[in-house]
Every structure is written in structure tokens, then in C-alpha cells.
Amino acid sequence: MTPAPLLEGRHLKKHFPVTRGLALQRTVGWVRAVDDVSFVIRPGETLSLVGESGAGKTTVAKTVLLLEQLTGGNLLFHGTDVRQFGRAELKEYRSNVQAVFQDPWGSMNPRMRVKTIVGEPLVVNTTLSKQEIYKKVLELLAQVGLRADQAELYPHEFSGGQRQRIAVARALALNPRLVVLDEPVSALDVSIRAQIMNLLKDIQTRYGLSYLLIAHNLATVRYMSHAVAIMYLGEIVEYAEGDELFEQPLHPYTKALMSAALPAHPDEVIEEMVLSGEMPSPLNPPRGCHFHPRCPFAMPICREVAPAVTRAGSSHTVSCHLYDAATA
Amino acid sequence: MQPVTTWQPLLRVEDLRTYFFTRRGVVKAVDGVSFSVAPGETLGIVGESGSGKTITSLSLLRLVPQPGGKIIGGKVLFEGVDLLRLSEAEMRGYRGSKISMILQDPMASLNPVYTIGEQVAEPLRQHQHLAGKTLWDHVTEALRLLRIPSPRERLQNYPHQMSGGMRQRVVGGIAISCLPKLIIADEPTTALDATIQAQYLAHLKDLQRQTNVAMIFVSHDFGIVARMCDRVAVMYAGKIVETASVRELFSNPRHPYTIGLVNSVPRLDRKEERLASIEGQPPALLNLPPGCRFAPRCYAVFDRCWKEQPPNFEAGDDHSASCWRVAS
Numbered sequence: 023m024t025p026a027p028l029l030e031g032r033h034l035k036k037h038f039p040v041t042r043g044l045a046l047q048r049t050v051g052w053v054r055a056v057d058d059v060s061f062v063i064r065p066g067e068t069l070s071l072v073g074e075s076g077a078g079k080t081t082v083a084k085t086v087l088l089l090e091q092l093t094g095g096n097l098l099f100h101g102t103d104v105r106q107f108g109r110a111e112l113k114e115y116r117s118n119v120q121a122v123f124q125d126p127w128g129s130m131n132p133r134m135r136v137k138t139i140v141g142e143p144l145v146v147n148t149t150l151s152k153q154e155i156y157k158k159v160l161e162l163l164a165q166v167g168l169r170a171d172q173a174e175l176y177p178h179e180f181s182g183g184q185r186q187r188i189a190v191a192r193a194l195a196l197n198p199r200l201v202v203l204d205e206p207v208s209a210l211d212v213s214i215r216a217q218i219m220n221l222l223k224d225i226q227t228r229y230g231l232s233y234l235l236i237a238h239n240l241a242t243v244r245y246m247s248h249a250v251a252i253m254y255l256g257e258i259v260e261y262a263e264g265d266e267l268f269e270q271p272l273h274p275y276t277k278a279l280m281s282a283a284l285p286a287h288p289d290e291v292i293e294e295m296v297l298s299g300e301m302p303s304p305l306n307p308p309r310g311c312h313f314h315p316r317c318p319f320a321m322p323i324c325r326e327v328a329p330a331v332t333r334a335g336s337s338h339t340v341s342c343h344l345y346d347a348a349t350a
Numbered sequence: 351m352q353p354v355t356t357w358q359p360l361l362r363v364e365d366l367r368t369y370f371f372t373r374r375g376v377v378k379a380v381d382g383v384s385f386s387v388a389p390g391e392t393l394g395i396v397g398e399s400g401s402g403k404t405i406t407s408l409s410l411l412r413l414v415p416q417p418g419g420k421i422i423g424g425k426v427l428f429e430g431v432d433l434l435r436l437s438e439a440e441m442r443g444y445r446g447s448k449i450s451m452i453l454q455d456p457m458a459s460l461n462p463v464y465t466i467g468e469q470v471a472e473p474l475r476q477h478q479h480l481a482g483k484t485l486w487d488h489v490t491e492a493l494r495l496l497r498i499p500s501p502r503e504r505l506q507n508y509p510h511q512m513s514g515g516m517r518q519r520v521v522g523g524i525a526i527s528c529l530p531k532l533i534i535a536d537e538p539t540t541a542l543d544a545t546i547q548a549q550y551l552a553h554l555k556d557l558q559r560q561t562n563v564a565m566i567f568v569s570h571d572f573g574i575v576a577r578m579c580d581r582v583a584v585m586y587a588g589k590i591v592e593t594a595s596v597r598e599l600f601s602n603p604r605h606p607y608t609i610g611l612v613n614s615v616p617r618l619d620r621k622e623e624r625l626a627s628i629e630g631q632p633p634a635l636l637n638l639p640p641g642c643r644f645a646p647r648c649y650a651v652f653d654r655c656w657k658e659q660p661p662n663f664e665a666g667d668d669h670s671a672s673c674w675r676v677a678s
Contacts, residue, residue, distance in 0.1 A: 074543035181631050211398040212570055213607075216614035216627035223624075238544055245616035245625065265621050282548035284573020286617040287600045296552050297545045300513055 027062040034059045035094035055081040057256040068233040070243040073253035120193035124205035126185035130177045137173040143195040162191040183214035204236045255312040263337035272340040359386035366424035379405040381588035390562040394575035397585035447477040450525040454537040456517035460509040467505030492527040515546035536568040587643040594669040604671040
């Protein structure tokens with residue numbers, strides 16, 4: 023029924039040391055940016071990580087891209103631990119896992135022509151000839167809706183939406199299996215966002231690609247994803263597949279995020295729930311449930327004991343003491 | 351919604367034109383914009399980057415970026431006085447006193463080397479010549495209105511000691527310190543996280559209920575408009591293309607651009623298979639086409655659109671749109 027996962031994260035941990043002193047650096051504490059995060063990405067599907075700044079979603083993306091070394095846990099690609107990969111396998115993994123970033127201005131060399139930008143992964147990773155690469159670049163540009171003559175232009179000659187198309191073309195160059203999308207539309211104008219979201223969905227259907235989508239806009243996430251994980255202070259507090267999270271949110275933080283989401287219509291019904299306070303520093307997270315200082319339903323137990331992951335449906339989990347009784 | 355008792359608008363803008371004179375030609379950033387705001391009302395000005403919404407709001411206070419920018423025509427009638435005809439000294443009496451502004455980036459609007467208290471006190475000293483205990487009572491009150499916890503202790507803080515959400519509240523406190531009649535808020539929550547944004551918007555609404563201040567909300571986000579505004583003006587390429595009450599605009603949009611925008615925003619309360627997107631991108635404001643500026647992207651375009659600019663047509667009760675389709 024459910025296909026084997028393409029990528030699996032098991033109890034991922036990434037802690038950053040906090041040091042003091044110039045010459046003799048002492049470690050005085052740890053920032054637990056990602057703390058025991060597990061997830062599964064299936065072929066052809068999109069997993070979204072949602073959370074506010076500091077939740078650790080970008081750190082998860084960086085560990086998947088192997089840009090950060092894990093402090094603990096395992097990352098499995100097609101069932102094999104990434105740590106066991108040799109040189110050649112690592113190179114293959116890096117070709118298979120590509121990324122599109124938020125800022126289409128910051129992620130391109132302004133002195134390179136579009137054909138060089140899109141062709142660069144091919145120059146580095148394949149043995150194709152110059153002509154073959156050029157042909158492939160034109161194909162890629164056509165797939166993302168750009169014209170062949172635009173290959174000769176520089177990034178500054180494009181608008182934000184077109185640059186994001188170039189970024190997608192570059193990410194597709196090596197026929198990857200997974201693309202990490204880090205806030206791919208939040209820097210774009212409203213009328214352009216739908217274009218890029220539709221393009222990403224079309225490409226997913228055409229190639230059976232998987233996406234790991236990092237986003238804060240829940241409506242965007244609902245449109246794009248097959249599964250959603252809500253993160254708070256380095257942990258996944260709720261996970262659900264399909265539309266379940268949107269129709270039956272359980273965790274108080276998820277409910278608060280839904281309530282904070284801006285309506286697409288003034289008549290859209292929104293449960294009023296404004297949180298007080300802000301996300302605490304991950305350097306010194308609160309005891310017990312990390313969310314309890316802001317939680318309107320906090321109970322005495324929440325201040326003492328961290329909640330365990332509780333099953334709330336066939337593909338729905340939540341970490342909250344409110345739902346402890348359901349399993350017991 | 352505020353009942354409009356006397357139809358005496360607080361602010362009436364007529365045919366405002368702000369052009370930028372550059373070496374490559376004249377950029378008509380604001381080209382014949384008219385709207386009005388009643389006391390206690392919130393008007394939203396929505397548009398994409400380059401639509402002229404920010405230049406419109408800056409023009410109201412005669413703060414057009416120099417060099418190059420110039421208000422070349424129109425009227426800005428505030429309580430019956432044309433602000434464009436005042437001397438620079440008279441204008442200063444309005445800024446921060448009767449009309450104040452909240453900008454996008456709180457760090458850029460706060461001075462890092464002065465305490466919060468000093469910065470909130472400045473407009474009160476300048477405009478109301480307060481001093482001593484009265485001054486500090488007013489300052490504390492302004493911070494309390496924006497729900498800053500323990501405002502008296504916070505007065506001694508510097509901006510860097512506060513979080514982004516808290517800083518933006520301080521900027522709000524400065525804006526309301528002199529009890530203005532009108533607040534212009536230009537994307538005040540773009541830099542904030544979702545739950546913090548919800549807090550801030552709720553505080554602004556509260557503040558408006560308590561002081562009956564009118565607001566102009568400049569934003570690219572239809573969601574903020576849906577949540578905050580009574581009436582909306584949609585801007586495209588330097589012109590207002592549609593004005594209506596917020597419910598009317600979302601339920602019965604008439605201009606093809608507005609229709610496209612309303613349909614291209616994903617919804618949180620239901621899953622959509624595919625978003626409608628507006629193809630193409632906004633025009634450069636140099637060398638605009640002679641006819642309707644939206645014509646190249648419009649799905650309902652016909653001959654007349656290419657030749658003549660459409661004027662504003664009545665499209666219902668307090669609803670107007672500049673589109674030839676609405677006329678016919």
C-alpha cells in the first residue's frame with residue numbers, strides 16, 4: 023500500500039555548541055536546534071515542515087542536504103544510512119538531493135549567464151560535451167517556462183518569479199529524486215506565487231519527484247503537501263498526512279498557527295486564539311513541554327514532563343499531554 | 351465596522367501624481383490616484399511590488415525619496431487642508447502628530463543608541479511640549495496601549511534588548527503617542543512571525559477601537575486586508591484599478607486583476623486542486639502602453655483596452671473599477 027520511503031530521518035539531532043572566550047574556547051551550553059526529529063518522505067510526495075523562525079526547520083533541511091553534520095540520529099536514503107556511503111555514493115546522493123532557496127537574488131552568481139548557472143551541475147557531475155550540455159539546458163529552460171534566447175541573459179535581467187524558475191531548472195539538471203524547497207514562494211509577488219506553485223506541482227507529477235517543503239504559510243502548505251509536520255523549538259509537535267491536520271488539528275500550537283493564518287476571504291471562519299508571549303530561546307528551553315509557557319491549556323504535568331509522541335489516527339501523531347488519556 | 355455619521359472624510363486624495371525623473375525617462379510611480387478615508391475607518395491599499403502603493407503613502411506625508419521623486423500634481427486634503435500647499439515648517443506640524451507612520455522594519459525606524467523611552471518621548475516633546483512627569487505618564491500610556499508588558503521598566507531598554515515583535519510594538523507606540531487622527535502602516539508585520547503577527551494585528555484593532563484613529567494599511571497580502579480593513583483600493587502599475595468595501599471586493603471582484611489575485615491565493619479551509627494564476631508579470635513603469643496597463647496580462651482583453659485607458663466606472667454601491675468590461 024504505502025511505498026517504501028525515499029528518505030527517512032530517525033531521531034535526528036543537531037546541537038550547536040555555545041562557546042565563550044577567544045583563545046581558549048569553553049563550551050558553555052548547547053543550542054538544541056533540532057532535537058529528536060523523525061520523518062519519512064515517500065517517492066512522489068511532499069512533506070512540509072512548518073514553524074516560526076527558530077523552530078529548526080531550516081536546520082533539518084540543511085542536514086538533509088548534508089550541509090550540517092548530525093549530532094545524533096540516522097538519515098536513511100532508500101533504506102541505507104547516509105553515514106555508510108562511500109565517496110561515489112555520497113556524490114550520487116548529492117546529485118539526487120537538490121535545493122531551491124527562498125531568495126532568488128542571493129542564490130545566483132550575478133556574473134554568470136543563465137546557461138552557465140543551469141549548466142553548472144552538469145559540468146561538475148557529468149561527462150557530457152559542451153553541445154550536449156547546452157541542449158540539455160535549453161530543454162530544462164523550456165520545462166520551467168523560459169525561452170531559449172533567455173539562456174544568454176544575466177540574472178539581473180529577470181524578475182523574481184523568473185529567477186525562481188531558473189533556480190528550479192538548475193535543481194532539475196541532474197534528475198534528482200528529492201528537492202528541498204526552502205520558502206520557495208515567500209519572496210515573490212502575490213500574482214507570481216500561484217505560477218511557481220503550479221509549476222512545482224506539475225514538475226512533481228511529471229517526474230515523480232519528492233519535495234521537502236519548508237514554509238510558514240499554512241495555506242501554501244495545504245495546497246502543496248501530502249504530509250505536514252509542525253515544528254516548535256526543535257521538535258515535531260504534530261504530524262499528519264493528507265488533509266487531516268487542517269481538518270482536525272490537535273496540538274494547541276497547531277491550532278494557534280491556524281488561527282494566526284490570514285484568511286483568503288473576510289468571511290472565512292477562524293477560531294479566535296491569540297497566543298501570548300514569544301517562542302523561548304532554544305538555548306534555554308523550558309522544562310516539560312516546550313510550549314507550556316504559551317499554551318492556554320497548560321496543566322501542572324506540562325511544566326514537569328515532556329509529552330511523548332501519541333498516535334491520534336492511522337497517520338496522525340501529536341506530542342501533547344491533552345491526548346495522553348486517548349492511548350492509555 | 352464604524353458607522354459613517356457625517357460623510358466628511360478625514361482624508362481625501364484627488365488625482366495624486368508622483369513621478370520619478372531618471373536618466374532613462376520618467377517613471378510614473380503614482381499616476382492619478384484618488385481615494386478617501388473616513389474617521390475611524392481602515393482603508394487597505396493592496397498591490398504588488400512596483401505598483402506604487404508605498405510611494406502613494408509616502409506622498410501623503412510629502413516624504414517622496416530624493417533625488418528624482420517629485421509630486422507633480424493632485425491634492426491631499428486632510429481635514430480640508432491641502433497638505434501639498436503647506437510650507438515645510440507647517441508640514442512638520444502634521445508628521446508624527448496628526449498623521450503618523452509605521453514602517454516595515456522596526457530596527458530601521460528605531461535609533462539603536464537611544465532608549466525606548468527617549469524615542470517615544472520625542473514626538474510628545476516636539477509637538478505637545480510636554481515635560482517632566484506628564485511626559486513620562488504619556489509615554490507609559492502609549493506603550494500600555496500597545497500592550498507592552500511592564501512599560502515603566504521597559505522605558506530604560508535599548509532596541510537591541512527587545513524582540514522583533516516587541517520592537518514593532520514600540521514603533522506603534524511612537525506612532526500613537528500624540529494621538530494622531532490617521533496612522534499609515536506600510537507592511538507593518540512582514541518582518542514578524544505568524545503568531546506574533548496575529549498578536550500585533552489584534553493590538554492594532556484594539557487600539558483603533560479605543561482611539562477611533564483612521565488607518566491606511568499598505569500591504570501586498572490580501573489576507574491582512576481581509577482581516578483588518580473596512581475598504582480596499584487595489585493598485586496596479588501606478589493606478590487604483592478597483593475600490594470597494596472589503597466583503598464586496600472579495601465576494602464580487604470586478605476588475606480582471608482583482609479577480610485573478612483573489613483566485614490565486616490558496617485557502618486554508620479547503621484543498622484546491624489547482625490555483626488560477628495570472629500569467630506574465632507587472633509592467634516596467636518606464637514606457638507604459640497607451641491603453642489599459644493590465645491589458646497584456648488580461649484574459650478578457652479586447653480592442654479598446656489597447657488604445658484607451660479606462661476611467662473609473664461604478665460597479666455597485668461604493669464600488670468602482672477601471673475596466674472597459676465593467677462599462678459595457
